[in-house]
Amino acid sequence: MANIKVNYQKELEKIIDNIDEGKVEKLLLHSCCGPCSSYVLEYLSEYFEITVFYYNPNIYPSDEYFYRVEEQKKIIELTNAKNPIHMITGKYEVEKFYKMAEGLEDVPEGGIRCHKCYEMRLREAAKIAKKGNFDYFTTTLSISPHKNSQVLNKIGEKVGEEEGVKHLPSDFKKNNGYKRSCEITKEFGMYRQDYCGCEFSKKESEERNLKKKKDELRKKMKELSNSLDKSYMEEADKKIIENLISREEYKKAKNIFTYIGKFPEIDTSIFIKKAWEDGKNIAIPYCEDDKNMVATIIKSFDDLKEGTFGILEADPKKSIIMKKEEIDLVIVPCATSDRKGNRLGFGRGYYDRFLENIEADEILLIREKQISEEVAMGEHDKRINIVITEKGSL
Numbered sequence: 001m002a003n004i005k006v007n008y009q010k011e012l013e014k015i016i017d018n019i020d021e022g023k024v025e026k027l028l029l030h031s032c033c034g035p036c037s038s039y040v041l042e043y044l045s046e047y048f049e050i051t052v053f054y055y056n057p058n059i060y061p062s063d064e065y066f067y068r069v070e071e072q073k074k075i076i077e078l079t080n081a082k083n084p085i086h087m088i089t090g091k092y093e094v095e096k097f098y099k100m101a102e103g104l105e106d107v108p109e110g111g112i113r114c115h116k117c118y119e120m121r122l123r124e125a126a127k128i129a130k131k132g133n134f135d136y137f138t139t140t141l142s143i144s145p146h147k148n149s150q151v152l153n154k155i156g157e158k159v160g161e162e163e164g165v166k167h168l169p170s171d172f173k174k175n176n177g178y179k180r181s182c183e184i185t186k187e188f189g190m191y192r193q194d195y196c197g198c199e200f201s202k203k204e205s206e207e208r209n210l211k212k213k214k215d216e217l218r219k220k221m222k223e224l225s226n227s228l229d230k231s232y233m234e235e236a237d238k239k240i241i242e243n244l245i246s247r248e249e250y251k252k253a254k255n256i257f258t259y260i261g262k263f264p265e266i267d268t269s270i271f272i273k274k275a276w277e278d279g280k281n282i283a284i285p286y287c288e289d290d291k292n293m294v295a296t297i298i299k300s301f302d303d304l305k306e307g308t309f310g311i312l313e314a315d316p317k318k319s320i321i322m323k324k325e326e327i328d329l330v331i332v333p334c335a336t337s338d339r340k341g342n343r344l345g346f347g348r349g350y351y352d353r354f355l356e357n358i359e360a361d362e363i364l365l366i367r368e369k370q371i372s373e374e375v376a377m378g379e380h381d382k383r384i385n386i387v388i389t390e391k392g393s394l
Protein backbone atom coordinates (compact mmCIF):
# COMPACT_ATOMS: atom_id res chain seq x y z
CA MET A 1 0.00 0.00 0.00
CA ALA A 2 1.32 3.44 -0.90
CA ASN A 3 2.37 5.61 2.02
CA ILE A 4 -0.31 8.20 2.70
CA LYS A 5 1.14 11.63 3.37
CA VAL A 6 -0.08 13.24 6.56
CA ASN A 7 -0.62 16.99 6.69
CA TYR A 8 1.18 17.62 9.97
CA GLN A 9 0.38 21.33 9.94
CA LYS A 10 -3.31 20.40 10.05
CA GLU A 11 -2.57 17.95 12.89
CA LEU A 12 -0.86 20.76 14.81
CA GLU A 13 -3.79 23.11 14.18
CA LYS A 14 -6.22 20.51 15.57
CA ILE A 15 -4.18 20.32 18.80
CA ILE A 16 -3.99 24.11 19.08
CA ASP A 17 -7.76 24.42 18.52
CA ASN A 18 -8.40 21.99 21.37
CA ILE A 19 -6.35 23.86 23.96
CA ASP A 20 -8.69 25.03 26.72
CA GLU A 21 -9.15 28.76 26.80
CA GLY A 22 -6.68 30.44 29.12
CA LYS A 23 -4.57 27.32 29.46
CA VAL A 24 -0.95 27.60 28.42
CA GLU A 25 0.82 24.28 27.95
CA LYS A 26 4.54 23.71 28.27
CA LEU A 27 6.44 22.94 25.09
CA LEU A 28 10.06 21.87 24.79
CA LEU A 29 11.13 23.06 21.35
CA HIS A 30 14.28 21.51 19.99
CA SER A 31 15.92 24.17 17.84
CA CYS A 32 18.58 23.62 15.20
CA CYS A 33 19.41 27.33 14.91
CA GLY A 34 18.09 30.83 15.58
CA PRO A 35 16.85 31.58 12.05
CA CYS A 36 14.80 28.35 11.83
CA SER A 37 13.30 28.96 15.27
CA SER A 38 12.29 32.56 14.49
CA TYR A 39 8.97 31.84 12.80
CA VAL A 40 8.22 28.90 15.11
CA LEU A 41 8.64 31.12 18.17
CA GLU A 42 6.50 33.85 16.66
CA TYR A 43 3.79 31.31 15.80
CA LEU A 44 3.74 28.99 18.81
CA SER A 45 4.55 31.37 21.67
CA GLU A 46 0.95 32.54 21.42
CA TYR A 47 -0.29 29.13 22.59
CA PHE A 48 2.59 27.63 24.58
CA GLU A 49 5.14 28.53 27.19
CA ILE A 50 8.17 27.50 25.19
CA THR A 51 11.57 26.33 26.34
CA VAL A 52 14.00 26.29 23.47
CA PHE A 53 16.31 23.31 23.69
CA TYR A 54 19.45 23.99 21.70
CA TYR A 55 20.98 20.54 21.30
CA ASN A 56 23.05 20.10 18.15
CA PRO A 57 26.23 18.02 18.55
CA ASN A 58 26.26 17.72 14.77
CA ILE A 59 27.39 21.33 14.19
CA TYR A 60 30.82 21.79 12.63
CA PRO A 61 33.14 23.56 13.30
CA SER A 62 32.92 24.47 16.98
CA ASP A 63 33.06 28.24 16.23
CA GLU A 64 29.93 27.80 14.16
CA TYR A 65 28.28 25.90 17.02
CA PHE A 66 28.91 28.68 19.56
CA TYR A 67 27.94 31.36 17.08
CA ARG A 68 24.61 29.59 16.51
CA VAL A 69 24.06 29.45 20.30
CA GLU A 70 24.46 33.23 20.50
CA GLU A 71 22.15 33.79 17.54
CA GLN A 72 19.59 31.54 19.23
CA LYS A 73 19.69 33.70 22.39
CA LYS A 74 19.37 36.82 20.27
CA ILE A 75 16.25 35.63 18.49
CA ILE A 76 14.59 34.70 21.80
CA GLU A 77 15.27 38.21 23.11
CA LEU A 78 13.96 39.85 19.96
CA THR A 79 10.76 37.80 19.63
CA ASN A 80 7.68 39.67 20.64
CA ALA A 81 6.12 36.74 22.51
CA LYS A 82 2.81 36.54 24.34
CA ASN A 83 4.09 33.83 26.70
CA PRO A 84 7.58 33.56 28.21
CA ILE A 85 10.32 31.84 26.24
CA HIS A 86 13.16 30.09 28.09
CA MET A 87 16.25 28.34 26.83
CA ILE A 88 18.26 25.26 27.72
CA THR A 89 21.59 24.68 26.01
CA GLY A 90 22.35 20.98 25.66
CA LYS A 91 25.77 19.38 25.70
CA TYR A 92 28.01 19.74 22.67
CA GLU A 93 28.65 15.98 22.40
CA VAL A 94 30.59 15.96 19.14
CA GLU A 95 31.83 12.36 19.62
CA LYS A 96 28.24 11.15 19.88
CA PHE A 97 27.48 12.64 16.47
CA TYR A 98 30.57 11.15 14.79
CA LYS A 99 29.87 7.74 16.31
CA MET A 100 26.34 7.88 14.91
CA ALA A 101 27.59 9.04 11.48
CA GLU A 102 30.32 6.38 11.20
CA GLY A 103 30.21 4.73 7.79
CA LEU A 104 27.57 7.22 6.59
CA GLU A 105 29.89 10.14 5.86
CA ASP A 106 29.29 10.04 2.10
CA VAL A 107 25.51 9.59 2.22
CA PRO A 108 23.95 12.67 0.56
CA GLU A 109 22.02 15.12 2.70
CA GLY A 110 18.50 13.92 3.41
CA GLY A 111 19.52 10.24 3.57
CA ILE A 112 19.89 7.77 6.41
CA ARG A 113 22.64 9.75 8.21
CA CYS A 114 20.21 12.65 8.52
CA HIS A 115 17.41 10.40 9.78
CA LYS A 116 19.71 9.17 12.53
CA CYS A 117 20.81 12.72 13.23
CA TYR A 118 17.17 13.80 13.67
CA GLU A 119 16.56 10.87 15.97
CA MET A 120 19.63 11.60 18.08
CA ARG A 121 18.48 15.16 18.68
CA LEU A 122 14.79 14.38 19.08
CA ARG A 123 15.48 11.59 21.56
CA GLU A 124 17.52 13.92 23.76
CA ALA A 125 14.73 16.50 23.50
CA ALA A 126 12.13 13.87 24.48
CA LYS A 127 14.21 12.83 27.51
CA ILE A 128 14.57 16.43 28.70
CA ALA A 129 10.85 17.04 28.08
CA LYS A 130 9.94 13.96 30.12
CA LYS A 131 12.26 14.94 32.94
CA GLY A 132 10.94 18.50 32.99
CA ASN A 133 7.24 17.48 32.90
CA PHE A 134 6.61 19.23 29.61
CA ASP A 135 3.27 18.69 27.90
CA TYR A 136 4.89 18.34 24.48
CA PHE A 137 8.18 18.32 22.66
CA THR A 138 8.90 19.04 19.01
CA THR A 139 11.60 20.43 16.70
CA THR A 140 12.09 23.41 14.41
CA LEU A 141 13.66 21.11 11.79
CA SER A 142 10.44 20.69 9.79
CA ILE A 143 10.68 24.33 8.67
CA SER A 144 13.50 23.51 6.28
CA PRO A 145 12.46 22.87 2.66
CA HIS A 146 15.32 20.31 2.58
CA LYS A 147 13.85 18.21 5.39
CA ASN A 148 11.17 15.61 4.97
CA SER A 149 8.41 16.34 7.47
CA GLN A 150 6.92 12.87 7.09
CA VAL A 151 10.18 11.31 8.26
CA LEU A 152 10.72 13.87 11.01
CA ASN A 153 7.26 13.46 12.49
CA LYS A 154 7.42 9.68 12.41
CA ILE A 155 10.72 9.80 14.28
CA GLY A 156 9.21 12.31 16.72
CA GLU A 157 6.20 10.07 17.35
CA LYS A 158 8.43 7.02 17.84
CA VAL A 159 10.82 8.60 20.35
CA GLY A 160 7.90 10.28 22.09
CA GLU A 161 6.25 6.90 22.64
CA GLU A 162 9.51 5.30 23.75
CA GLU A 163 10.41 8.10 26.18
CA GLY A 164 6.83 8.61 27.42
CA VAL A 165 6.16 12.19 26.30
CA LYS A 166 3.80 13.67 23.70
CA HIS A 167 5.27 14.73 20.38
CA LEU A 168 3.77 17.87 18.89
CA PRO A 169 3.33 17.32 15.14
CA SER A 170 4.67 20.00 12.85
CA ASP A 171 5.34 21.04 9.31
CA PHE A 172 6.48 24.59 9.88
CA LYS A 173 7.34 25.19 6.26
CA LYS A 174 3.59 25.16 5.52
CA ASN A 175 1.70 28.48 5.60
CA ASN A 176 4.86 30.19 4.26
CA GLY A 177 6.70 29.43 7.50
CA TYR A 178 10.09 29.19 5.83
CA LYS A 179 9.52 32.44 3.93
CA ARG A 180 8.49 34.19 7.15
CA SER A 181 11.62 32.90 8.93
CA CYS A 182 13.74 34.47 6.15
CA GLU A 183 11.90 37.77 6.55
CA ILE A 184 12.38 37.80 10.34
CA THR A 185 16.06 36.89 10.01
CA LYS A 186 16.50 39.79 7.60
CA GLU A 187 14.53 42.20 9.81
CA PHE A 188 16.71 41.32 12.80
CA GLY A 189 19.92 41.43 10.73
CA MET A 190 20.76 37.85 11.71
CA TYR A 191 23.27 35.44 10.28
CA ARG A 192 21.79 32.54 8.26
CA GLN A 193 24.18 29.72 7.52
CA ASP A 194 24.17 28.11 4.06
CA TYR A 195 24.66 24.53 5.18
CA CYS A 196 22.70 22.21 7.43
CA GLY A 197 25.27 21.82 10.17
CA CYS A 198 27.69 18.91 10.06
CA GLU A 199 31.03 18.85 8.27
CA PHE A 200 29.59 16.57 5.58
CA SER A 201 26.77 18.99 4.79
CA LYS A 202 29.28 21.85 4.80
CA LYS A 203 31.34 20.05 2.18
CA GLU A 204 28.22 19.27 0.15
CA SER A 205 27.14 22.89 0.27
CA GLU A 206 30.61 24.11 -0.77
CA GLU A 207 30.55 21.70 -3.71
CA ARG A 208 27.08 22.90 -4.68
CA ASN A 209 28.19 26.53 -4.55
CA LEU A 210 31.32 25.76 -6.55
CA LYS A 211 29.29 23.95 -9.20
CA LYS A 212 26.92 26.88 -9.45
CA LYS A 213 29.82 29.31 -9.87
CA LYS A 214 31.39 27.11 -12.52
CA ASP A 215 28.14 26.66 -14.43
CA GLU A 216 27.64 30.43 -14.48
CA LEU A 217 31.19 31.02 -15.70
CA ARG A 218 30.81 28.32 -18.37
CA LYS A 219 27.64 29.96 -19.61
CA LYS A 220 29.33 33.37 -19.67
CA MET A 221 32.32 31.97 -21.56
CA LYS A 222 30.09 30.23 -24.08
CA GLU A 223 28.36 33.52 -24.84
CA LEU A 224 31.71 35.27 -25.06
CA SER A 225 33.18 32.63 -27.41
CA ASN A 226 30.19 32.92 -29.70
CA SER A 227 30.56 36.67 -29.83
CA LEU A 228 34.28 36.73 -30.67
CA ASP A 229 35.36 37.99 -34.02
CA LYS A 230 36.26 35.07 -36.32
CA SER A 231 39.32 36.79 -37.77
CA TYR A 232 40.60 37.49 -34.22
CA MET A 233 40.20 33.80 -33.40
CA GLU A 234 41.99 32.59 -36.52
CA GLU A 235 44.85 35.05 -36.02
CA ALA A 236 45.14 34.19 -32.31
CA ASP A 237 45.08 30.44 -33.01
CA LYS A 238 47.98 30.68 -35.49
CA LYS A 239 50.08 32.60 -32.96
CA ILE A 240 49.16 30.22 -30.13
CA ILE A 241 50.35 27.27 -32.22
CA GLU A 242 53.57 29.10 -33.14
CA ASN A 243 54.18 29.77 -29.44
CA LEU A 244 53.44 26.14 -28.63
CA ILE A 245 55.87 24.65 -31.14
CA SER A 246 58.63 26.98 -30.00
CA ARG A 247 58.45 25.52 -26.47
CA GLU A 248 61.09 23.08 -25.27
CA GLU A 249 58.35 20.77 -23.98
CA TYR A 250 57.12 20.37 -27.56
CA LYS A 251 60.57 20.01 -29.11
CA LYS A 252 61.60 17.19 -26.80
CA ALA A 253 58.25 15.37 -26.85
CA LYS A 254 57.93 12.20 -28.91
CA ASN A 255 54.40 11.24 -27.90
CA ILE A 256 51.81 13.98 -27.70
CA PHE A 257 48.24 13.71 -26.48
CA THR A 258 46.14 16.56 -27.85
CA TYR A 259 42.50 17.37 -28.45
CA ILE A 260 40.99 18.28 -31.79
CA GLY A 261 39.46 21.70 -31.25
CA LYS A 262 35.83 22.08 -32.24
CA PHE A 263 34.77 25.62 -33.10
CA PRO A 264 34.85 27.95 -31.15
CA GLU A 265 37.70 26.05 -29.45
CA ILE A 266 41.26 26.63 -30.66
CA ASP A 267 41.89 25.04 -34.03
CA THR A 268 44.56 22.47 -33.18
CA SER A 269 44.56 20.85 -36.63
CA ILE A 270 47.42 23.14 -37.75
CA PHE A 271 49.38 21.96 -34.75
CA ILE A 272 48.68 18.28 -35.37
CA LYS A 273 49.82 18.54 -39.01
CA LYS A 274 53.03 20.28 -37.93
CA ALA A 275 53.65 17.63 -35.26
CA TRP A 276 53.26 14.83 -37.85
CA GLU A 277 55.74 16.64 -40.10
CA ASP A 278 58.13 16.81 -37.14
CA GLY A 279 57.81 13.03 -36.70
CA LYS A 280 55.81 13.11 -33.46
CA ASN A 281 53.22 10.51 -32.50
CA ILE A 282 49.84 12.07 -31.97
CA ALA A 283 47.02 10.65 -29.88
CA ILE A 284 43.56 12.13 -29.29
CA PRO A 285 40.92 11.41 -26.65
CA TYR A 286 38.38 8.63 -26.91
CA CYS A 287 35.71 8.60 -24.20
CA GLU A 288 35.33 4.99 -23.09
CA ASP A 289 32.43 5.71 -20.76
CA ASP A 290 31.05 8.66 -18.82
CA LYS A 291 34.20 8.91 -16.69
CA ASN A 292 37.29 7.76 -18.51
CA MET A 293 39.06 8.52 -21.73
CA VAL A 294 41.98 6.86 -23.46
CA ALA A 295 44.57 8.21 -25.88
CA THR A 296 44.11 6.75 -29.38
CA ILE A 297 46.97 7.22 -31.86
CA ILE A 298 45.98 8.81 -35.17
CA LYS A 299 47.96 9.03 -38.39
CA SER A 300 45.54 11.12 -40.48
CA PHE A 301 42.26 13.00 -40.13
CA ASP A 302 40.56 10.80 -42.72
CA ASP A 303 39.46 7.98 -40.40
CA LEU A 304 37.96 10.19 -37.73
CA LYS A 305 34.26 10.29 -37.03
CA GLU A 306 32.11 12.53 -34.89
CA GLY A 307 31.77 10.77 -31.57
CA THR A 308 30.87 11.65 -27.99
CA PHE A 309 29.88 15.31 -27.52
CA GLY A 310 30.25 15.88 -31.28
CA ILE A 311 34.05 15.70 -31.04
CA LEU A 312 36.11 13.93 -33.72
CA GLU A 313 37.24 10.52 -32.49
CA ALA A 314 39.17 7.55 -33.83
CA ASP A 315 37.72 4.04 -33.72
CA PRO A 316 39.47 2.53 -30.67
CA LYS A 317 39.20 -0.97 -32.17
CA LYS A 318 41.27 0.09 -35.16
CA SER A 319 43.66 2.35 -33.24
CA ILE A 320 46.67 1.76 -31.08
CA ILE A 321 46.35 3.13 -27.56
CA MET A 322 49.08 5.45 -26.32
CA LYS A 323 49.62 4.40 -22.72
CA LYS A 324 49.57 7.14 -20.10
CA GLU A 325 53.16 6.45 -19.11
CA GLU A 326 54.29 6.83 -22.75
CA ILE A 327 52.86 10.33 -23.12
CA ASP A 328 55.45 13.15 -23.02
CA LEU A 329 53.17 16.13 -23.54
CA VAL A 330 49.45 16.76 -23.00
CA ILE A 331 47.68 19.68 -24.68
CA VAL A 332 44.75 20.57 -22.50
CA PRO A 333 41.54 22.31 -23.64
CA CYS A 334 39.45 24.56 -21.45
CA ALA A 335 36.27 26.61 -21.34
CA THR A 336 38.41 29.29 -19.69
CA SER A 337 41.33 29.62 -17.30
CA ASP A 338 42.95 32.34 -15.27
CA ARG A 339 46.55 33.46 -15.66
CA LYS A 340 47.70 31.04 -12.96
CA GLY A 341 46.52 28.03 -14.95
CA ASN A 342 43.41 27.39 -12.86
CA ARG A 343 41.31 25.75 -15.49
CA LEU A 344 37.59 25.47 -16.04
CA GLY A 345 36.82 22.41 -18.12
CA PHE A 346 33.54 21.44 -19.69
CA GLY A 347 32.03 19.99 -16.54
CA ARG A 348 32.58 16.30 -17.14
CA GLY A 349 35.90 15.88 -15.33
CA TYR A 350 37.55 13.72 -18.02
CA TYR A 351 40.79 15.73 -18.07
CA ASP A 352 41.02 16.11 -14.28
CA ARG A 353 40.82 12.33 -13.97
CA PHE A 354 43.13 11.66 -16.91
CA LEU A 355 45.81 14.05 -15.62
CA GLU A 356 45.89 12.45 -12.18
CA ASN A 357 49.31 10.84 -11.61
CA ILE A 358 50.62 11.58 -15.08
CA GLU A 359 54.31 12.33 -15.60
CA ALA A 360 53.95 14.24 -18.89
CA ASP A 361 54.30 18.00 -19.37
CA GLU A 362 50.94 19.73 -19.57
CA ILE A 363 50.15 22.81 -21.62
CA LEU A 364 46.88 24.68 -21.75
CA LEU A 365 45.96 26.73 -24.82
CA ILE A 366 43.72 29.76 -24.55
CA ARG A 367 43.06 32.99 -26.41
CA GLU A 368 43.76 36.16 -24.39
CA LYS A 369 40.17 37.34 -24.70
CA GLN A 370 38.90 34.12 -23.11
CA ILE A 371 41.05 34.37 -19.99
CA SER A 372 39.08 34.93 -16.78
CA GLU A 373 40.31 36.97 -13.87
CA GLU A 374 39.84 34.09 -11.45
CA VAL A 375 38.67 30.51 -11.78
CA ALA A 376 37.41 28.83 -8.59
CA MET A 377 38.86 25.36 -8.14
CA GLY A 378 37.63 22.27 -6.31
CA GLU A 379 39.84 19.71 -4.60
CA HIS A 380 39.90 17.44 -7.69
CA ASP A 381 40.52 20.21 -10.22
CA LYS A 382 43.92 20.24 -11.80
CA ARG A 383 45.95 23.42 -12.26
CA ILE A 384 48.01 23.49 -15.44
CA ASN A 385 51.52 24.92 -15.07
CA ILE A 386 52.01 26.23 -18.59
CA VAL A 387 49.40 28.43 -20.23
CA ILE A 388 49.95 29.58 -23.81
CA THR A 389 48.11 32.48 -25.42
CA GLU A 390 48.73 34.41 -28.64
CA LYS A 391 50.95 36.74 -26.63
CA GLY A 392 53.22 34.02 -25.28
CA SER A 393 53.43 31.75 -22.24
CA LEU A 394 52.09 32.54 -18.78
Ligand code: SF4
Residues within 6 Å of the ligand: 058, 059, 109, 110, 113, 114, 115, 117, 118, 196, 197, 198, 199, 200, 201
Ligand atom coordinates in the same frame (compact mmCIF):
# COMPACT_ATOMS: atom_id res chain seq x y z
S1 SF4 B 1 23.15 17.10 6.92
FE1 SF4 B 1 22.12 18.02 8.69
S2 SF4 B 1 20.62 16.52 9.37
FE2 SF4 B 1 22.07 15.50 8.00
S3 SF4 B 1 23.62 14.62 9.37
FE3 SF4 B 1 24.38 16.61 8.73
S4 SF4 B 1 23.66 18.04 10.28
FE4 SF4 B 1 22.49 16.16 10.55
